Amino acid sequence: xxxxxxxxxxxxxxxxxxxxxxxxxxxxxxxxxxxxxxxxxxxxxxxxxxxxxxxxxxxxxxxxxxxxxxxxxxxxxxxxxxxxxxxxxxxxxxxxxxxxxxxxxxxxxxxxxxxxxxxxxxxxxxxxxxxxxxxxxxxxxxxxxxxxxxxxxxxxxxxxxxxxxxxxxxxxxxxxxxxxxxxxxxxxxxxxxxxxxxxxx
Amino acid sequence: xxxxxxxxxxxxxxxxxxxxxxxxxxxxxxxxxxxxxxxxxxxxxxxxxxxxxxxxxxxxxxxxxxxxxxxxxxxxxxxxxxxxxxxxxxxxxxxxxxxxxxxxxxxxxxxxxxxxxxxxxxxxxxxxxxxxxxxxxxxxxxxxxxxxxxxxxxxxxxxxxxxxxxxxxxxxxxxxxxxxxxxxxxxxxxxxxxxxxxxxx
Amino acid sequence: xxxxxxxxxxxxxxxxxxxxxxxxxxxxxxxxxxxxxxxxxxxxxxxxxxxxxxxxxxxxxxxxxxxxxxxxxxxxxxxxxxxxxxxxxxxxxxxxxxxxxxxxxxxxxxxxxxxxxxxxxxxxxxxxxxxxxxxxxxxxxxxxxxxxxxxxxxxxxxxxxxxxxxxxxxxxxxxxxxxxxxxxxxxxxxxxxxxxxxxxx
Numbered sequence: 001x002x003x004x005x006x007x008x009x010x011x012x013x014x015x016x017x018x019x020x021x022x023x024x025x026x027x028x029x030x031x032x033x034x035x036x037x038x039x040x041x042x043x044x045x046x047x048x049x050x051x052x053x054x055x056x057x058x059x060x061x062x063x064x065x066x067x068x069x070x071x072x073x074x075x076x077x078x079x080x081x082x083x084x085x086x087x088x089x090x091x092x093x094x095x096x097x098x099x100x101x102x103x104x105x106x107x108x109x110x111x112x113x114x115x116x117x118x119x120x121x122x123x124x125x126x127x128x129x130x131x132x133x134x135x136x137x138x139x140x141x142x143x144x145x146x147x148x149x150x151x152x153x154x155x156x157x158x159x160x161x162x163x164x165x166x167x168x169x170x171x172x173x174x175x176x177x178x179x180x181x182x183x184x185x186x187x188x189x190x191x192x193x194x195x196x197x198x199x200x201x
Numbered sequence: 202x203x204x205x206x207x208x209x210x211x212x213x214x215x216x217x218x219x220x221x222x223x224x225x226x227x228x229x230x231x232x233x234x235x236x237x238x239x240x241x242x243x244x245x246x247x248x249x250x251x252x253x254x255x256x257x258x259x260x261x262x263x264x265x266x267x268x269x270x271x272x273x274x275x276x277x278x279x280x281x282x283x284x285x286x287x288x289x290x291x292x293x294x295x296x297x298x299x300x301x302x303x304x305x306x307x308x309x310x311x312x313x314x315x316x317x318x319x320x321x322x323x324x325x326x327x328x329x330x331x332x333x334x335x336x337x338x339x340x341x342x343x344x345x346x347x348x349x350x351x352x353x354x355x356x357x358x359x360x361x362x363x364x365x366x367x368x369x370x371x372x373x374x375x376x377x378x379x380x381x382x383x384x385x386x387x388x389x390x391x392x393x394x395x396x397x398x399x400x401x402x
Numbered sequence: 403x404x405x406x407x408x409x410x411x412x413x414x415x416x417x418x419x420x421x422x423x424x425x426x427x428x429x430x431x432x433x434x435x436x437x438x439x440x441x442x443x444x445x446x447x448x449x450x451x452x453x454x455x456x457x458x459x460x461x462x463x464x465x466x467x468x469x470x471x472x473x474x475x476x477x478x479x480x481x482x483x484x485x486x487x488x489x490x491x492x493x494x495x496x497x498x499x500x501x502x503x504x505x506x507x508x509x510x511x512x513x514x515x516x517x518x519x520x521x522x523x524x525x526x527x528x529x530x531x532x533x534x535x536x537x538x539x540x541x542x543x544x545x546x547x548x549x550x551x552x553x554x555x556x557x558x559x560x561x562x563x564x565x566x567x568x569x570x571x572x573x574x575x576x577x578x579x580x581x582x583x584x585x586x587x588x589x590x591x592x593x594x595x596x597x598x599x600x601x602x603x
Contacts, residue, residue, distance in 0.1 A: 023547075030599055031554065032547030046453070051247070053256035055455035060520040067519060117268060118261040132338070137534070139543045141340045145224070145233030152232065197231055252448070254457035318469060319462040333539070342541045346425070346434030353433060398432055 004175075008104060009068060011097020016041040016069035017090060019134050020076035026138050030077055036134050037073025038066065043130035048105050048122050052112050095186040098150075099179035101127035102157045107175060110165055119165075123158030124151060127182075149189035157182035205376075209305060210269060212298020217242035217270035218291060220335050221277035227339050231278055237335050238274025239267065244331035249306050249323050253313050296387040299351075300380035302328035303358045308376060311366055320366075324359030325352060328383075350390035358383035406577075410506060411470060413499020418443040418471035419492060421536050422478035428540050432479055438536050439475025440468065445532035450507050450524050454514050497588040500552075501581035503529035504559045509577060512567055521567075525560030526553060529584075551591035559584035 019040025023033035042059040049057035059065045076083060105126025109119040128144055128151050135142040144151045161178035165171070188194065220241025224234035243260040250258035260266045277284060306327025310320040329345055329352050336343040345352045362379035366372070389395070421442025425435035444461040451459035461467045478485060507528025511521040530546055530553050537544040546553045563580035567573070590596070 026543070028543075028547050031557075035547060050251060050452060051257060051261065053254075053455075056453060056514070056516065056520070060453065060516055060523075063517045063519050066523065070519070112257070114257065114261055115264045117264050117271070118257070121261075121267065136337060136538060137544060137547060139340065139541065141227070141229075142338060145229050145236060145338060155232075251452060252458055252462065254455075313458070315458065315462055316465045318465050318472070319458070322462075322468065337538060340541065342428070342430075343539060346430050346437060346539060356433075 007100040011100045014093035014097045016072040020073040038069040040130040040134040041069040043133040044126045099182035103175045106161045120158040124154040153185035208301040212301045215294035215298045217273040221274040239270040241331040241335040242270040244334040245327045300383035304376045307362045321359040325355040354386035409502040413502045416495035416499045418474040422475040440471040442532040442536040443471040445535040446528045449531045501584035505577045508563045522560040526556040555587035
């Protein structure tokens with residue numbers, strides 16, 4: 001559990017950094033960069049908790065998430081030039097965050113007795129909705145709707161976790177397997193430039 | 202009740218199809234088309250349930266809605282060329298969905314003891330918010346805010362239903378009358394190209 | 403309390419007017435102008451109540467807010483040319499609304515036992531989220547993320563209120579001080595064209 005919490009904070013920091021960077025690229029001011037950082041890091045889990053009726057959401061119950069995202073976004077804002085070298089390794093932390101968020105979201109949905117597809121949707125949403133809100137606030141079509149395998153990695157992991165849960169596999173084992181699938185698919189997609197099919201026009 | 206459920210599923214399928222088609226037109230990939238289909242079909246009722254505090258929302262309690270929207274969006278994605286002939290009749294199913302959604306939303310708000318204008322807003326929102334989210338995710342000003350009588354049909358129906366309810370008319374009668382008003386106004390608006398006034402500049 | 407309610411309604415009317423004007427400038431039709439007016443006026447408090455789990459939100463419990471915003475948006479729609487002279491004084495009512503919304507939001511969050519940063523976020527969100535939704539629906543990057551000190555005034559006021567609360571200062575005194583800070587910073591920012599730093603590119 002303590003390991004999961006550590007991974008969760010790593011993912012939160014990575015998501016906050018990528019949100020803050022997106023704000024800087026869009027030439028936002030300090031406040032805009034802070035908002036994008038925090039929303040990217042906590043938006044998915046917050047939406048999940050609203051839908052599950054578990055309010056106030058996790059980010060308001062344990063304020064560590066808010067403090068951490070604000071701090072990371074602040075540092076990125078003031079030092080983003082000197083942190084340029086972090087952009088590449090950030091992808092790895094981002095993948096860890098993705099896997100962790102999927103596992104936490106799916107697990108919570110199962111604990112709240114969501115059905116098969118509901119649990120999968122909640123898991124994927126936990127990991128991706130923050131980025132969707134970030135893109136909507138930046139006035140762009142969300143990246144995951146356009147050209148990334150980003151969400152597919154999450155779907156694969158969430159599906160696996162729900163199936164293993166149904167088969168009676170122990171929760172920690174199912175969670176570990178699901179997280180590894182998300183991280184592996186994600187990193188392979190980055191490496192080999194995978195893309196989903198597009199409808200013929 | 203069983204009739205209402207049937208109409209509800211017809212409307213869900215029609216909304217999912219129109220959302221999926223919007224995604225294809227915007228050149229989204231498979232995932233984007235699925236998300237737009239599901240969000241268009243279930244977004245309005247989900248927002249209504251969040252506002253009423255009836256969570257998890259209907260779409261997570263009865264997963265039929267999620268399965269149906271995913272299935273319809275999948276079929277549209279892979280067969281949209283061969284389904285081109287359905288675009289015109291889709292308007293009729295869409296109007297049925299609009300009427301049904303208004304009636305279900307307004308009825309639920311009345312059951313939750315919302316006031317006059319609150320019930321009207323909830324009814325209209327149930328029918329239109331899915332399309333609004335679809336347009337926001339597609340990075341467009343929502344269609345209903347620009348040039349359609351789409352929402353006006355819903356407002357007329359929801360107003361009628363709340364007034365009939367206040368006058369003590371039986372629920373099924375009020376619901377039927379309201380749904381017919383929505384469907385009739387909607388189809389007449391399509392047929393005669395009605396538009397709302399715009400402020401002089 | 404009665405004074406706070408009066409200020410709250412003044413702020414609601416000012417926010418509804420600014421939302422309606424934004425809709426007219428974007429050439430929306432009647433419905434679009436009404437929706438933007440109502441959403442701008444009630445969106446922030448509604449989001450706050452969803453996050454606090456206090457649903458149905460305030461705007462559905464006391465329908466005065468909905469009636470008032472609809473009425474103001476209607477009047478602006480039909481008389482906006484003759485009301486042109488109100489655009490400048492509107493800034494003052496808007497500032498009053500901003501201060502009142504921050505104080506109400508922060509106070510409610512403290513009453514719901516939110517932590518330090520959670521209460522600040524809720525206060526700022528109550529005052530600014532309506533404008534963010536307005537801008538997202540108008541397909542623009544939210545104004546507060548780009549170039550206004552708008553939100554900074556709210557942050558200063560919310561921070562002050564939470565600090566005074568922690569120090570044991572009476573609620574009415576803390577609220578008054580916080581509201582005055584928001585209003586003063588806001589009006590000074592308008593007067594002297596203050597801006598937040600932007601990250602070097």
